[in-house]
Structures are given as structure tokens and as C-alpha cells.
Amino acid sequence: MIEYAPSTALVVVDVQNDFAHPDGSLYVSGGEDAVGFINEQIAAAADAGATVVYTQDWHPESTPHFAKDGGIWPVHCVADSWGAAFHDHLDVIDGPVIHKGSGGEDGYSAFTVRDPVTAEETPTGLAEELRARGIEGVVVLGLATDYCIKETALDGVRLGFATTVLADGIRAVNLAPGDGARAVALMASSGITVF
Secondary structure (H helix, E strand, O other), X not given: OOOOOOOEEEEEEOOEHXXXXXXXXXXXXOHHHHHHHHHHHXXXXXXXXXXXXXXEEOEOOOOOOEHXXXXXXXXXXXXXXXXXXXXXXXXXXXXXXEEEOOOOOEOOOOOEXXXXXXXXXXXXXXXXXXXHOOOOXXXXXXXXXXXXXXXXXXXXXXXXXXXXXXXEEEEOOOOOOOHHHHHHHHHHOOOOEEO
16 A cells, blocks of 8 residues: 655546546546546545646647547547546546647656657656655556556656556556556566556
8 A cells, every 4th residue: 555645746647538438539448447546546645745646638639649640549638628528536636737748749648748750858847846846756547557657657767756656546558468568567677666
């Protein structure tokens, strides 16, 4: 069991309708089943005085991220749409909300976005905000294991935060069979605690 403290941030990644609802355009199998556990962690973090951060994919209607514009993904999480909204059962409390991909970037990590053409990375501002709050460790959960969870966790440890991923609070897309398991193995071998 993770112990939260004021020096901890819980990063709740992309628990949005397009990923976590069966009617979502990029539904992650079992995504809605993780929401109860995620809510338990939000409550525990808040009770301990930890910072709770939420991320949302927040795309324009056209972006090289989408298959219709040359990318690999169906249209999803278009800004201000039903699909981009947080899942109805997610407990959303006061805390920073990081919008990812709003300029058409690939928004896999909570910490950085990447230009889908040039691969240039730009910070989201999350690392600076967490440092300003005295945060030393991040706990990551949400969707999806093999993309936004993996990239957020890898960035977290690269940026010097003690990084933990809670396996009960993540689900994988698995575009290729085993992607989720490979992502977990990569995180574990990169200095990230996964349990």
C-alpha cells in the first residue's frame, strides 16, 4: 500500500470518456473498472495532504496525431467534447489539470508533449509546478498503461521524481498483444516502482 504525504503527487492520467467508457472512440478494455480503485487513491492522497493532479488529452479536431490526418489513432478527446470529459464516476477534486496535445502534439506524457512531425518535446509545466509545491515523489495511475502511463512514469523518473505506478489503477490498449506487459517491464527496469 502506498503511503501519501504532502511531498507526494498523485497523477491521475486521462480517465476520460473516450478511453474509460465503452462508448468512447478509443475505449481501453476494462478502463471503467479501474475508476473505483483510482477514486480510493484520490481520497487517500487528499487525506494525507498530497497534491492530486489530473491530465486530459485535449486535442483539436484535426491533428497529425489522428489517423484521418496521417497518425495512428482514431479521433479522440477533442477539446470540450463528451469524449474529452472526465468519466462520470471519477472523483475530481481541487488540483491542477494538465491538458495535453491542445496544439496538435502527441500528448502521451503528463510532463511533455511531442510534435508528431519533428518529435520536438515541449514541457507541459507540470514538473515546475510540482517542484514549486515541494513534491519529491509521484504516484501514477489511469489510462493507458502502454502509452500515457508509461511515458508519464518514464518522464517522472527522468526528471528526478521518485516514481511509482499502481498496477491496480492502470489498463492497457494493447494495440499489439503484450504491449501492456512490455510497458510494465520497461518501467520496472527504468527505476520505477510498480506494484
